[in-house]
Amino acid sequence: MKVIASSIRKGNIIELEDGNLAVVLTAESFFPGKGTPTTQIDMRRLSDAVKVSLRYKTTEQVERAFVEDMDFSYLYADGDGNHFMNADTFEQIMVPDEVLGDQKVWLTEGMKVILSVFNGLAVGIQLPQRVTLEVAETEPAMKGQTASSSYKPAIMSNGARVMVPPHISPGTRIVVLTEDGTYSERAKD
Numbered sequence: 001m002k003v004i005a006s007s008i009r010k011g012n013i014i015e016l017e018d019g020n021l022a023v024v025l026t027a028e029s030f031f032p033g034k035g036t037p038t039t040q041i042d043m044r045r046l047s048d049a050v051k052v053s054l055r056y057k058t059t060e061q062v063e064r065a066f067v068e069d070m071d072f073s074y075l076y077a078d079g080d081g082n083h084f085m086n087a088d089t090f091e092q093i094m095v096p097d098e099v100l101g102d103q104k105v106w107l108t109e110g111m112k113v114i115l116s117v118f119n120g121l122a123v124g125i126q127l128p129q130r131v132t133l134e135v136a137e138t139e140p141a142m143k144g145q146t147a148s149s150s151y152k153p154a155i156m157s158n159g160a161r162v163m164v165p166p167h168i169s170p171g172t173r174i175v176v177l178t179e180d181g182t183y184s185e186r187a188k189d
Contacts, residue, residue, distance in 0.1 A: 003064050005056035006038040010179070011124050013116055015063040021046045023116075023124045026103070027056055044097045046123055049098050067116040067123060071134065074111045082107065082116060084122070095122040096114070105160045106131050106178045132187045133157055135172045138164060 008014065008027045016022055021042035031037045037058040044051050056062060072084035072093065081094045082104065093115065097104060099122055106127055107113075116124035138154035151163035162176055164183045173187035 001064050001066060002061040004058065005041070005062050006037075007056040008041055008062060008064070011110060011116070011126050013046075013065040013067045013118065013123055014041075015065045016045070016052070016180045018105055021065050021118065021123065022052060023099075025051070031058075041150065043102075044098075065118065067118045069114050069116055069126070071184070072115045073108045074109060074113060076109065077104075077107075084113065093117070093122055095125065099123060100125055103178065105158060106181075108133075108158065129178060130175050130184060131178055132173055132175050132189070133162075135164065135168055135170050135178070137170050138168060141167070149181055 006029050010024055010026060012024045013021055013126065014024060022045045024041055024043045026042045027039060029037065029039045039056050039058050040053065041056065042051065042053045069093055070086060072086055075083040075092070076084055081096045083092055083094055085092050100107070103125060108131065112128065114120045114126040116147070133156040135154045136157050138176060139152050148167070152166055154162050154164045154168060156162055158174070160181065162181060162183055164174060168174060168186070173189065175184040175187055176182065177184050
């Protein structure tokens with residue numbers, strides 16, 4: 001299925017000119033004041049995990065591979081990989097760490113995700129936009145430091161590092177954006 005390059009998003013699977021499939025890591029559109037708008041797509045080939053970077057005109061057609069997006073729940077990780085279960089069929093699928101990449105750190109038990117399946121193999125994952133985590137450790141707030149001044153590093157209960165405002169203390173539950181790992185807000189529960 002052909003789509004315009006500017007509609008490609010992170011996690012999409014596209015078919016390259018040589019017939020290989022690649023998962024999109026980042027897709028960024030540039031609109032210069034003068035000249036042709038372009039879309040820079042960084043991707044990883046599924047066959048050999050090599051990173052590829054291509055630039056297209058934003059209106060250029062790109063072949064998007066037909067993959068089936070299915071709802072799964074995260075179960076657990078072991079030495080073989082990460083295990084997910086389809087809630088409708090109770091079918092389990094194993095996904096290697098290479099497919100998850102840096103998004104693996106946001107997975108929590110029971111989390112609902114969308115796996116992109118191509119010929120019975122998971123080739124991509126879409127996490128929820130936000131995840132609620134507990135702050136395990138962070139530096140204490142310094143006296144006189146205002147809320148808008150600067151952020152401080154914090155380590156979450158899952159081991160991820162997130163920059164948080166100074167008023168956040170250990171034990172606080174916060175909402176983190178999974179796309180870039182940034183602090184969004186204090187959890188409302």
